[in-house]
Every structure is written in C-alpha cells, then in structure tokens.
Amino acid sequence: MDQPKNFIVISPHFPDNFSTFSVRLRERGFNVLGIADVAYEQLSDTLKNSLTEYYRVNNMNDYDQMYRAVAFFAHKYGKIDRIESHNEHWLELDAHLRTDFNVFGYTLAELEPAKKKSSMKKRFRELGLPVAKGRIFSDQEDAFYLAEKLGYPVIVKPDSGVGAGDTYKVNDSDQLAVFFEKRDPTVDFIMEEFIPGDVVTFDGLCDQDGNIVFYSSLEYNIAVLETVENDSDMYFYLPREIPEDLIEMGTKIVEGFNIKERFFHFEFFRTYPEGILMPLEVNMRPPGGPTIDMYNYVNEFDIFAEYANVVKENQFKSPSKRLYNCAYISRKANKDFNYLHDNEAIRQELGKALVGIQSVPDIFSTILGTEGYIVRSPDLEELFEHIAYISKKQDSFIS
Template sequence: MNFVFFSPHFPTTGADFCDRLKKAGATVLGIGDAPYDGLDPKLSAALSEYYRIADMENYDLTLRAMGHFIHKWGRIDRFESLNEHWLELEAGIRTDFNIYGTKLDFVKNLKKKSRMRAFFRKSGVDTIPQRKCSDRAGALTFIRRVGYPVVVKPDSGSGASNTFKISNAKELDAFFRDRPEDVTFVMEQFIDGLVVTYDGLANRDGEVVLAASTRYDHSVMDVVNKDRHLSYVCYPKIDPAIEAAGRKILKAFDVRERFFHLELFQARDGRAIALEVNMRPPGAWMTDAINFAYDVDVYAEWAEMVINDRNRGPFTGKYFTAYASRKKHIHYRHDHQAVLAALGGKIVRHNAIEDVFSRAMGNYAYQLRSKDLAEVREAIDFIHAEEA
C-alpha cells in the first residue's frame, strides 16, 4: 500500500504513526514544509520519500507533489494527516485522485458544528440547543428560549479558540462589538458539566475495534480564556452511557477505517449529550494516555487496521492515566524536582509543550498512572498546588 502522510512532522505524533505504517508494510511518502534535515530521525527512517513544499495551504503545490508520487510510485492508496486543520484539503485530494476515505461531498458535515447536529439527531443521542449567531436580535431570541448563560464558538474548527461563555446582556454586547468579522459563530445553551471523550478506532466495516474514554477535570474554554492549567484522566473502563452514545454517533456518521475522537457532555443525571465529532486521534497526549491505560500501542493498532485490515484486540484497561499541566505564570508550591521526587514512581512522561499548544495544554506537563484513582487525584493536586 502506498500511503501519503501530509504534514508528518507536525504534530510530533506523526513520527510514531509513520513509523508504525512502515512496520505494517506500507510505503510511506511524506509531504510537508519542514526541511528534510530537520525531521525527527524516526520519521525520516520511516519515509520512503519526502516532498517539501513551500506553502502547505497552497492546494496546487500539494497536487504537484501527488503527481510526482504517482509518477514514481504508482497508485496512491491512502492520503491522511490525522489533523483537523487539513480535513478539507485531505478530502479534496481524495476526491481529485479517487482515494479511499472521506470526500469533499461529506467533509462539511465534519467541519461545521451546525451540520453535525443533523447526524446527532439521526443517532438519537441528546444534543445541546444551538443556533447560528449572526446578529444580536437572533441571539436574544435564542437566549429568551434557553436563558443565560450561553456559549458562543466558531462553527468550523476544533479546540477552545474564540469560545466564550456569555452570562448577561453586557457580555453579549461586548461579544458582538469585539468578535472577529471573518468567523461564523454558533450559540449554544450552557451545560453545567464537564467533557467526556469517546476515542478509538473503527475498522473498514465500521466496527469499533479499540475504544477508551477520558474525563476532563476543567472546562477547556476556561483553561484557554483564564490561562489556567489543565488536567484529565483516561479511565480503564468506559461509562456505559458514554459507550452507547459514542457507538450510536459513529453509526450515524458511518465512520470507517478512522481514528475517532468524540466529545460529549455528561449531565449530572448521567445522560450523555453529543457535543462534537472529530475524525482524528485525540490531542494533548491522549493517544499515549490510551497506551498507558491499556498497555497497548495505538499507533501500531491504527496502522495494522489501515494497512492489513487487522484487529489484535480485545483490549482491556488496567490503569487510570492522568495528564496535569502547568503554566509559567502560576507560582506552584512544589517545584519540578519536588514533583519528580514525590511522584517519580507514577510519572510515565514529562516534558515541555510546544508553544503553539501551550494556551490549552500548558507550558509543561506530567503524565502519570496508577491502578488507584485516589492516588492519581492526589498526584494531580500535588502538581497543581499553588503558593498561598
């Protein structure tokens, strides 16, 4: 199988995905804007050829790279980046070259939150009341129906950038005064709860062959807007309500041969409420959280699924795996050395975060695991304890 990986150098997990693709038997071809000499050695060893382009947003340059690969290597079987930013470009390339996977006629259903809702309704999973937020009059009509507070967010894209909680008329006026003119927003009823994910792999027949679930301890919107630290826990077992809702959503979207990352709210009464669907691996070290929680290599399982249509499960969770980040501007009670000394036996990874992700993910992060949830919670509290 000839597999073109777009932007294999960023984010850094691309090196692991490409490495496992090669080990699964694929010919891996890369397109990116980074100099070849600057690639991770693991990545350069995995690539049979790397085609550098000056501007990855320039579709014609990508078409030219694909033409070169086809001339030299023959038919291209897969084109992926596993990155939300390139979802539309991927679909365009697959459409133009008739490559397996999501095509342009469906990609807007994955890009726009307003269009996801039709599939959530089809799935039968509860959804959050929502409407397009184009003017103040329409916003007030919606608010009269659901009440304050509400949340406004970009209709297209992922993450918490340009996402705000609005609690009164003054904040509503400020939003319409200061909002970016080139961004289309949607408004949603505010749900008092935290995000729970349903993540994993769906094979070529649409069967879930690996699944895991993570619970955020904080609202990512608040983390970004208030510049705070973040923590989450990947659980060894999935809540049955989340599992049932996740599988219904995957069926409604007809997800096949994909890594998936679904975000849901879990209400205080236990109900799962659909929030977002992303056809990519989860971010913020969450692929490795699954690895550590389940003692598995999700990069290899994804590659075996795509290249050889093989499933080596079932997989059983064994640990609670946590992520706890820190921000440079916050003064913590325990310094880095104290954290390592106190929690060294539980820490499985720690390092600085790339600046482009630091607003949401923190400047430095620790990943730790234990079979005891209380131990994980105590460790997170130790890392996040601030000076009085």
Template sequence: MNVLFLSPNFPPNFRHFCAALRDEGATVLGVGDSQEPELGDEVRALLADYVCVPDMYNRYDDLRRAVESLIRRHGKIDRLDSLNEHWLEHEARLREDFDVFGQRLSDLARNRRKLGMKDGFREAGVPVAPAEMVTSLDGARMFARRHGFPVILKPDVGVGAVGVQRVNDMAQLEAAIGAQPAPGTVIEAFVRGTILTFDGLIDRAGEILHCTSHVYSSGVMEIASGRLTMHYYSLRDLPPVLESHGRRIVKAFGVRERFVHIEFFLTGDGGAVPTDPFDPSAKYRALEINVRPPGGWSIDMMNYAADINLYRIWARLLVHNDASLKYQRKFHVAHVGRRHEIPYRTSSDEIRRNPGVAILHAPVAPALWRPLMGDEVFLLGDPDLDRLKQAIARAEEIR
C-alpha cells in the same frame, strides 16, 4: 501499499504512525510545510520520499502538484492521512482528486461543522445543547431570551477554543455580534457540566476496535483563556450510557478506518453536576465529534492504559485490514499540565523524585500546544483512581 502522510513531523509524537506504517510494509511518502532538513533524521529515515510545500495550507494547487509528483515517482496513493484536525479539509480534497479511500468533503459537512454534528447526534438519539447559526443580531437576542444567559458564540468550523466566546448578558452579546454578524457564527446554549470523551479507533467495517474515555478538569475555553492548570485522566471502565451514546454516534456518522474523539457534557438535573460519571442521575449531552485522535499525548496515554500500541494497531488496520485486538484497561492515566507562572507547592524535581504514582512520561510540550496543554507536562498512571487523583492534586496544589 503507498501511504501519504501529511505533516509527518508534527505533531512530534505522530512520527510513530509513520514508523508503524513502514514496519508493516507500507511505502511511506510525506508532504509537509517544513524543509526536509527540519524533519530531523528520525522522520527522514522513515520516509521513502518527501516534498516540501511551504504554504500548503493556503496554496492547495501547490499541494496537489506535490502529490502528483509523488504519484509519478511511486504510483497510486492507497491511503492518505495526517490524523490532524488542521489538515482534514486538505486530506478530503486530495482523496477526491486522486480517488483515495477515506473521508470526503461531504463527510466534513457533517463531522466538522458544529451544526452538522448536532444533526448527526440527533440522528443517533443523543441529546445536544440547542444551537443555531447567527444571521442577525435580533435573531441572537431571541435565542438568548429563549435559553437564557450565558450563551456561547463559536465558529461553525473551528478547532478547540479558537474563536469561542462566553457571553454573560445582552450588552455583551450586542457588543460581540455588532451590527453585522461574522459569517459562520453559531450561538449555543451554555451547559454546566464536566467534559467526558468517548475516544476510539474504528475499523474498515465501521466496528469499534478500541475505545476509552477521558475526564477533563475544565473546558478548553476556560483553560486557554484563564491559563489554568489542567488535567485529564482516563477511566478503566466506561459508564454504560456514555458508551452507548458513543457507539450510536460512530454508526450515525458512518466512521470507517479512523480514530474518533467525541466530547460530551456530564450534567444532572436542576443544574447540579454529578461528580461520579456512573451516578444514576448522570446525563450526557454530546458537544462535538472529531474524526481524528484526541490531541496532545492522548494516544500515548491510551497505549499506557491498556498496554497496547495504537500506532502499530492503526498501521496494521490500514495496511492489512487487520482488525484483531484484545485489550484490557489496566491503568488510569492522567495528563497534568502546569504553568510556569504559577507557584506550586511541589516542585517539578520533587514530583520526579516522589510522584506517589508511576511517572510514565514527562514530554516537552511544543510551543503551539502550551496554551492548552500546559508549559510543563507529566503523564501519571496508577490502577487505582483515588491514588491517581491524589497525585494530580499534589501536582496542582499552589503555595
């Protein structure tokens, strides 16, 4: 089997997907925007062949020709992926051009556009925040009058907090939109709540092979704009309503042989936000779906939490259609991202010497990740959530 991996050297932990593919017997081919020496010895050794396309994001024809050259040398491409939001459209175009199994552009119209997502959520019977495309300033004013302030402006197609803006009053709205709205701008009612996710790996038949949930300290917009200390942690048990919503969404979007990362708002009645996701008053509104793994070191966290290897499990699924997996979520695992400029009470060395819980990893964050994920990262784990929360609070406490 020939598997083409786009950008095999970034994110840095995704090289483990390439390693797992090779170990399962696949011929792993690579195309990326890094020169071959920049891949590093480990990644280069995993690839049977590699082509550098310096501007493959903006020059699709160059990317296509690179794939053609690999096909001439190695034969038909059986699978193609990057598992990275940045390349999803390029993947879909290549699959259509070379008749490769997987997501097509028509799928992205639903699972990458914010308004397309909401249509899918409604089809699944999952509540969403009201939203619409901004076609005029008057239309935006009417939306704000109906739903009240604050409102959120965001691109219909976007990643994370890029281009997302909270608008608190009419003057800010008018200034943000101006006389002519930017094409593809969505206005959305603001939802007060905690972000929880439904994260999983879906097999070729559309069945969920593995799933978990993560609870976030803040939204990406607040973290990035305020340079906040951030954390998120996994749950050992999933709230039944959240799991039901996640499973219905996976079916509604027809996800096959892919990871999925679905974000929800945990809300309550009357604007109150429950602190316990298992609270009977807890309500969930779907925020967005990403048909790729959760970002950062989340795959590693999921591996630690259940003592599994999702890199290998994904590769077995692609190469052998092996959908066998038994697992138990044994640990809660947290990502704590600290900021260089914040004076923490507990030093990094103290955390390493006496974390209070297990330190599973202290990875070096790539520069591109630091605005959201933190300048200094600790992955912490413990079977007991209260003990893990105490360790998180200690790492985040300011002098």
C-alpha cells in the same frame, strides 16, 4: 480490497508525537510519502528514515501545490492507497485530495456532516440523540433575539472550528455586544444554551468496515474553555472504567457518521444534576496533546503499530487491557504563585507512577501548560492523590 502500499502522510512532523505513525507504517512495509511545508533538514532523523520520499510545498493552504505533490507521487509510485494527516486542521484538505485521487477514506461529501457544528447537531437529531438548543445566527439583531430566547449564559462559537478557539461564554447582553465588536464578520457563528455539566469523551479507532476496534474516554477537571479563558492549570485522565451509556451512544454516533479506518474523538456533556449524556460535537481525529501516547501507557500496547495493522490487514491485534488509569497534569510557569513540589520531589514521591515530564511547545501551552506530567495508577483514588501532589501550590491551604 487489495492491501495498500502507498501511504501519503500530510504534515508528518506535526505534532511531534504523530511522527510515530510514519515510523510504524514504514515498519509494516508501506511506502510512506510525506508532504509538508518545512525544509527536509528540519525533520527529525527518525522521521527522515521512515519516509520513502518527502515533497516540500511552499504553502499547504494552496490546494494547487498540494494537488501537484500528490500527482507527483502517483506518477512515480503508482496508485495512492491512503492520504491522512490525523490533524483536524487538514481534515478538509485530506478529504479533498482523497476525492480528487479516488483514495479510500472520508471524501468531501462524507465529511460535510462532521465539518460544521450545525451539521453535527442535525445528524445527532436524526439519530434520536438529545442536543443543546441553538442555531447559527444571521446578524447582531438575530443574535440578541436568540440569546434572550435561550436565556443567558450562552455559548458562542464558530460553526466550523477547531478546539476552544474563538469560543465564548456570554453571560449578558453587554458581553454579547463586546463579542460583536471583536468577531470576524466572515465567520459563521453558532449560539447554544449553556449546559451545566462535565465534558466527557468517547474516543477510539474503527477498522475498514466501521467496527470499533479500540475505545477509550477522557474526563477533565475543568472545561478546556475555562482553561483558555482563565489561563488555568488543568488535568485530564483516562479512566479504566467507561460507562455503558457512553459506549452505547458513542457506538451509535460511529455508525451514524459512517466512520471507517480512522480515529474519532466525540465530546459529550454529562449534565448536572440529572447525569444525562448529551452529544456536543464529533472530531474525526485522535484526541490532541499526549492522549494518543497515554493509550499505550494505559494498555501497554502500541497504538501506532495497531493503526498500521488496521490499514494493512484490517486487524487490531492487541487486547485493550486497561491496566491503569492515566492522567495528564499541566503546570504553568507564568503564574504568580510557585508550586510546592519541584520536579525532583515529584520524581521521588511518585516513583514508577510518574510516566514522564515534558516541556510543552508554546503553540499548545495555553491549554497544556508549560510543563506536563503524565502519571498512572491502577487505583483511581491513588491517581487523584498523585494529581493533587503535583498541582499543590505554596499558597494552598489544602493538605
């Protein structure tokens, strides 16, 4: 395979931390060609300096505009070697453009098993993996029949959707009736049995041949769905130690979905009380929020540079040392109680263990809070102590 040179980045400015992809690609000698719907003047100076050229469209959901943008770059710079956004929202758009311009990477045909949750479940079964019982329901009558068959509570979510949006835990028939009063009738929904357990992830990056060159995992104190439903604080962390069964099942899914030269983010249930691992869904992108930056804090390398190395030379050059456990802790300014420790006290108490404090854009605040704290420690027990200190509230009686 010839070394790629023309790399189109879809929506290179969003989210903010993903702009580093463009920076590192440019440093590795790529023509980095950006396409988005914001004015060039609104891009950061760092991103502007990393783009060989930028093409603004009025509407990124208008495929004709996006097609013309890629065609313009192809006419000016020659063959387009890569098209990528690293963003779930544009996953199908990326694949459509790759298909039409014959670009390496996931095409529309290859994307299909990873696009819909029902298709994912089918592929999991083909791989011999256990899955939650459930299926798409056709109408209200079918939904009530299925809920009775599965047994309440059930989980109802869009068959094709991103994150915890429009996902509901339905506890009884009355709540199911309320769901049908609010649901979008144009959207297919899938219903699954409720699985008691923790959500864990297997995340990483594959090279051009489908080999996993980096992997990690996330564990959460509460499910993202509960964070959204209850407007709760939450934390998640990257553990240094990753269970062997998670690595084994994650590797099997990478092979089963033919993942090449891209990030992946797989979600699993770890069931109560058996501790059985059960795949929930696959996402062909990096984990959201600050997680990709946390890879760097855990390993003391540059994951953005390593991605560029994989694209250019098919090599991931830095060892995964896993020197630290690393956590993200959310705090929400809209809660009725006050936190016991302010930011200055947190800085004094945690010292070097505090990687940083960040203000969270409103679009992410429902899940990630209005302020986020990233901490790390080689010792997991100490990490939990730091989490407790940051999360402690004035009305809490827990020491």
